[in-house]
Amino acid sequence: MLSSQQMARFVAHGSLRLDGIVPPEMNEEALPFLAAGLPGIPYGTPVPEAYPADSFPRRLLQIPEVAGALRSLVGPDPLVDHHAVHIRQAKEGNAQPLHGDAIIDVRTDAFDVQLMYYPQDVTLEMGGTLSVPGSHLRRTNETDTGRYQNLLGQSRLVCPAGTVVFVHHGLWHGGRRNDSDTVRYMFKIRFNPTVRQQLLWGTSDLHTPAVREELTRGFPWYEQAAGRLEVHNRALLWRQLTGDDRFDLDHWVTRVTNRPTAVAAARTADTAGGESS
Ligand SMILES: O=C(O)CCC(=O)C(=O)O
Ligand SMILES: [Fe+2]
Numbered sequence: 651m652l653s654s655q656q657m658a659r660f661v662a663h664g665s666l667r668l669d670g671i672v673p674p675e676m677n678e679e680a681l682p683f684l685a686a687g688l689p690g691i692p693y694g695t696p697v698p699e700a701y702p703a704d705s706f707p708r709r710l711l712q713i714p715e716v717a718g719a720l721r722s723l724v725g726p727d728p729l730v731d732h733h734a735v736h737i738r739q740a741k742e743g744n745a746q747p748l749h750g751d752a753i754i755d756v757r758t759d760a761f762d763v764q765l766m767y768y769p770q771d772v773t774l775e776m777g778g779t780l781s782v783p784g785s786h787l788r789r790t791n792e793t794d795t796g797r798y799q800n801l802l803g804q805s806r807l808v809c810p811a812g813t814v815v816f817v818h819h820g821l822w823h824g825g826r827r828n829d830s831d832t833v834r835y836m837f838k839i840r841f842n843p844t845v846r847q848q849l850l851w852g853t854s855d856l857h858t859p860a861v862r863e864e865l866t867r868g869f870p871w872y873e874q875a876a877g878r879l880e881v882h883n884r885a886l887l888w889r890q891l892t893g894d895d896r897f898d899l900d901h902w903v904t905r906v907t908n909r910p911t912a913v914a915a916a917r918t919a920d921t922a923g924g925e926s927s
Pocket of ligand 1: 736737738746777778780823824826836
């Protein structure tokens with residue numbers, strides 16, 4: 651299970667990285683398995699149907715750190731939205747434009763996660779996945795962000811074999827150009843939740859200061875003003891994730907949701923003094 655601090659970090663960054671958690675035997679097995687290609691899976695297939703017991707993806711999902719993170723983020727019994735093997739060919743000469751794997755999707759009360767598994771050591775030259783921390787809650791449409799290059803604070807994944815990264819469906823990302831002589835593999839599975847995503851993680855640290863510290867974190871590419879909207883968006887998401895509809899960061903959600911319904915008592919002639927005719 652993730653802690654509240656880890657969940658808050660995911661809400662701020664849009665990703666969670668687990669380095670080298672898949673054992674070497676499985677990473678070795680993965681390379682020919684992924685190179686052979688996988689048939690597609692119909693949208694919305696339950697995990698046990700998509701991946702029979704003992705199949706490679708099922709065993710990947712049973713690794714305790716993977717299972718705990720998935721359970722914390724989307725809950726039990728998620729559905730497989732789709733999966734794909736993403737290959738960056740050796741010396742292939744181009745990169746994928748920055749994109750989110752969705753049309754505009756700014757649900758404030760739910761999200762999908764994508765598991766990205768890297769069976770090899772990924773060096774800087776090998777075209778690891780580029781991602782932009784804190785970009786996942788912004789209203790953009792799929793690859794419209796492709797015109798942005800080299801955002802300050804972007805992250806180019808360099809990782810040991812067996813690394814799994816979970817990303818929020820809105821995170822801006824893209825496969826980098828592979829300048830090495832090695833083909834780079836990545837296995838991606840997108841999951842849809844089937845339960846309300848509320849308090850699904852280890853919550854004993856829910857009210858510690860570390861949670862707010864994570865949630866208010868800024869990123870260097872944020873604009874002075876619009877960057878604050880991301881913090882506002884995180885407060886909205888945290889309300890949903892915790893069920894605490896009074897949670898706020900710097901009173902922003904409180905202000906913009908303030909629409910009182912109480913009606914003031916009508917003023918009588920006596921108390922309306924001061925008004926001139
Ligand atoms: O290959 C990668 O690193 C990313 C691939 C990807 O994001 C995609 O094709 O949607
Ligand atoms: Fe993508």
